[in-house]
Amino acid sequence: MTFRMTEEQQLAVDGLRRFLDNEIEPKVREYVDEGRFIPKPQMKEFLTALSEFGLIRAPFPEEYGGLGLDWSTHLRLFEEVVYSSVDLAVPILINGGGAMALLRASEELKNRYLPGLLTGELIISAGISEPNVGSDVASIQTRARKDGDHYVINGEKTWISNGEYSDVLICTARTDDGPGGLTQFVVDREEHGYEVRGIPKIAMNSQSTSQIFLNDVRVPASNMLGGEGEGLRRNLKGFERARIHMAAWGYGLARRALDESIKYSQQRTQHGKPIAGHQLIAEKIATMATEVDAARLLALRAAELIDAGVRCDKECSMAKWYGTELAARAGRNAVQIHGGNGVTREFMVERLAREGIIAPIPDGTTEIQKLIIARSLTGISALR
Ligand SMILES: Cc1cc2nc3c(=O)[nH]c(=O)nc-3n(C[C@H](O)[C@H](O)[C@H](O)COP(=O)(O)OP(=O)(O)OC[C@H]3O[C@@H](n4cnc5c(N)ncnc54)[C@H](O)[C@@H]3O)c2cc1C
Structure with missing residues (x-):
């Protein structure tokens, strides 16, 4: 490495x-x-x-x-x-x-x-989550019913990134009532049609997170990805790559919070010296910097394992958990270092703190990452 x-x-x-x-x-x-x-x-x-x-x-x-x-x-x-x-x-x-x-x-x-x-000339969405389905991906309720050489999809997806932008959706739907009965379909927005409605959030409202409604959407069987029943396995594989991205989302935001904090702590003077010279502020800066590097190293290790084609769900989960929780923590500490200025829109850390809070949720929450790590170490699953 x-x-x-x-x-x-x-x-x-x-x-x-x-x-x-x-x-x-x-x-x-x-x-x-x-x-x-x-x-x-x-x-x-x-x-x-x-x-x-x-x-x-x-x-x-x-x-x-x-x-x-x-x-x-x-x-x-x-x-x-x-x-x-x-x-x-x-x-x-x-x-x-x-x-x-x-x-x-x-x-x-x-x-x-x-x-x-x-x-980027086309934009895609991944439709897994639903109003009643979040961490428990295997319980997806959206249905795909076979009808000749087509499938007819009915259901509602939620929290879907890119939804309003999307030209195409990879929709995971239930083709069978059994535990392995999930299948992925490529749904073209223009050709097959689905409706989209945006969801306002705590931050990142300049890009799209949305609900997607599929009402009798007919897609050809040839738009199936993999075979029937392969949807869960394919999604779990996809999560590995998504999680190292999410890790980088976390330490990227934290690095920005760190840089803004360094700048501010060098300029702001209290008790006769720049606040960077107060030990409790220095400790926050040192911790943030070390944690950003640690988070990046965890993600780069996972990336190297992905490149090598080695199974690395544990390493991806470690990187995702650590990097995204760091984003939330660093955002909060950056606000603290900025004092009252930190909660105003005049300073970027106000925004970073709101963006950082989101990071530990998508692509499997922190709690789910910890369960994956422990399962990998003990061989015993707390998930099901
Ligand atoms: C900004 C954003 C973008 C997203 N983009 C997409 C997207 O593009 N496509 C998509 O399909 N989804 C997307 N999601 C959905 C995301 O993947 C889910 O929000 C996430 O998996 C958690 O599901 P949930 O919100 O339903 O929470 P729940 O699963 O209801 O969990 C609620 C709480 O319970 C905890 N919990 C749940 N199960 C367990 C357990 N077994 N043990 C311990 N604790 C548990 C969770 O950790 C959490 O703290 C996005 C979400 C957000 C916020």
């Missing part, structure tokens, strides 16, 4: 950082500060521009427009987007996850969707 970036990675990260600072963050910030939703064409423009720097595309095969790079490189790039503009990080994460699921689809589906997803 390499702890330092290679020369190529450093160049890629430096170039991306300059682009984010100069071209992306000021534009995204306008939307976020004014509480405006980034419209779909603008979101696609952002994603397409970032794909030029390797976002989404990095770990995909070149034949579909990918760059054939490793997951560690992609994580390094993704961290910079989170640090700059977390509202763009979620669509990148979800497009990458959706494209990864499609890598094992038919050639027809791959050729139709993969190139557009990797450049």
